[in-house]
Amino acid sequence: MTFFHFENENFLDDDFPVISTAEEQRMAEEDLPEEIGILALKNTVLFPGIVIPITVGRDKSxxxxxxxxxxxxxxxxxxxxRVVExxxxxxEDLFTYGTIARILKLIKMPDGSVTIVIQGRTRFEVEAFTAEEPYFKAQVRRAGDxxxxxxxxxxxxYSLKEEANRIxxxxxxxxxxxxxxxxxxxxxxxxTHFIASNLSLDVSEKQEILEMNSLLDKAELVLQYLGNELKVLELSEEIQTxxxxxxxxxxxxxILRQQIRTIQDELGEGGSESELESLRMRAEEKIWPEEVEKVFEKEINRLSRLTPxxxxxxxxxNYIEWLLDLPWQNYSEDSFEFKEVQKILDQDHYGLEKVKDRILEHLAVLKLKADKKAPIICFYGPPGVGKTSLGKSIARAMxxxxxxxxxxxxxxxxxxxGHRRTYIGALPGRIIQGLKKASTSNPVFMLDEVDKVGNDFRGDPASALLEVLDPEQNNTFRDN
Known part of the structure; x- marks a missing residue:
């Protein structure tokens, strides 16, 4: 919002001096003519003492x-x-209060219009309009102050100057x-008139100031407008800062990133930025839990601060690649067509009726109560009886x-x-590797030769398997 809007710097030179108290008093004591021509202004209010240019386009004006x-x-x-349009x-379309002005300059324009420079002298109130043609004329009386x-x-x-100078x-x-x-x-x-004339106010607001007879009320109202303007400017400056x-x-x-990129190019390490972009593009295609997304953002931001x-x-x-490779929220549809399952089991294995019945029973429970934490089936027997192939048949049937x-x-x-991330060449455990290989979050896992698990100074795999095999714990299994 503009506060002062001088349209010509010459309005402040010696031709149009700032009005002194004595000059103002002299203008206020000038005799008013019995009848005076009235110039209607569209969107301007002229105050006493103020010099403004006006372009006149109406023929009568x-x-x-x-x-x-x-x-x-x-x-x-x-x-x-009253109405600009x-x-x-x-x-009746004109206000009844106006200003007696003196025409200081008149300039003819090429388009036939006229530009005049006028100076306000004193306020008046229209008593009666005496003519409308060829132009407005009216009887006026001086407005008392x-x-x-x-x-x-x-x-x-002091207050007006202080607020205006701050603006x-x-x-x-x-x-x-x-x-x-x-x-x-x-x-x-x-x-008061000088500030009011240069404030960005509506015509009606300026007219209200012009019509006020009490100079005290007029100055206080202008101070209020200045305060509002100052708040807007201070807020604007705060926002701009x-x-x-x-x-x-x-x-x-x-600039720093450009310099880093240049240095990386010189060192032959310029591919890191494109690699980051590639990782981000892959992440956009993922549908993963909010917690995983936060971890990804944290790691990708960390990677952006590192050099190869x-x-x-x-x-x-390596950690980010594993995050992106895992099949988050990607599940294959379960098939519980028991006749088809029975057919496939019979095709792949002869006999083993009790084992097949137990498998069908297990699948029936899963179908009826999918959210139930079902026990894990354990196949045991001597080598070569078909334990591993039964697992394959179950997966094929489903x-x-x-x-x-x-x-x-x-x-x-x-x-x-899995290994801790701090180790060189660290990899996830067999479970996570299996999920990546399957490209689905619900494959059929077969842990083969569980009885042959050993233990030494590096730890006890059997104890770690307890978390994997226990239905109460395996839904919160975490890889290192």
Whole structure:
């Protein structure tokens, strides 16, 4: 929002001086003519003492200003329109309060219009319109003013200048001449009119100020408008400062990243940025739990601060690759067609009726109560009787992927839980590797040769298997 809007810096030079108290008093005592021509203004309110340029385009208005300019005292009555949009106003479309003005300059424009420079002299009230053609004429009387006492006047002048100067300081588009003009004003009336004229107010708001007879009330209202304007400017400056800080930070980060990229290119490490982008694009295609997404963002941000030459780079990117490779929320549809299951089991295995019945019974329980924590089936028997092939048949019958994990001779707990990330070449355990290989979160897992699991100083795999095989614990199994 603009506070002061000088349209010509020459309005502050010696041709149009700032009005002194004595000059203001002299203008207020001028005799008013019995009848005066009235110029209707569309969106401008003229205050006493103020100099403004006006472009006149209506034929009747052009005739009026030309006749007045040729007259001896060049005085004209200026009144604002109630409704700006009306092109050809009637008398009822005009306010009843206006300002006697003197035409200082008249300039003919190439398009036939006329630009005049006028200075407000004193306020008036229309008693009656006496003519509408060829232009408006009216009988007017001087609008009386009431003044505050001397101490109140000085206090108001100080407050008005203080608020206005603060606004000027916050508005880089306001010329320095505005501050000089304010400092040279010693009249409360002219100071109030000067500020009100340059405030970005509606015509109705400026007209309200013009019509007020009490200079004390008028100055207090202008102070209120100044306070509102100051709040807006202070908030705007606060926002601009914050935006500038954010932009400076972003620009600094951009420059630093460009420098890092250049250095990486020189060192032959320039592929890390494209690698990061590739990882992010893969992540956008994933549908995973919120907790996993937070972990991914944390790790990808950490990776962005590392260079490929750093030891942690390979560790972090390996972890992220595993996050992206796992089949989050990807489940194959269960098939519980018992006749088909029975048929496939009979095709693959002869006999073993009790085992087949137990498998069908287990599948029936899963179908009826899918959320029930069903026990894990254990096949035992001598080598070659078909334990492993039964697992394959179950997976084929249900339309699931089959993952076999051989635990024969496994002596390291890391085979089940995976290695710690801090170790070089660390890998997840067999369970997570199986999920990645299956590309689905619900394959048929067969842990083969469980009885041949050993243990030594590296840990006890059998104890780690307890968490995998216990239905009460395996839903919270965590790999290292």
């Amino acid at each position: 052009i005739q009026l200003v030309r006749e007045v300019y040729r007259s001896q005292d060049r005085r004209i009555g200026v009144v604002a329109q 009306i092109e050809d106003p009637e008398t 009431t003044y505050p006492d001397q101490d109140q006047g000085r206090a108001l002048i 000027i300081d916050l508005s880089p588009n306001i010329p320095t001449e505005a501050k000089i003009a304010l400092d040279n004003i010693d009249s409360l009336s002219f100071l 914050k935006v500038k800080i954010d932009l400076d930070k972003q620009q600094r980060e951009y 030459a750093m030891p942690d780079y390979a560790v972090v990117i 339309g699931k992927e089959f993952i076999r994990i051989s635990l024969g001779g496994a002596r390291d707990e890391a085979e089940i839980r």
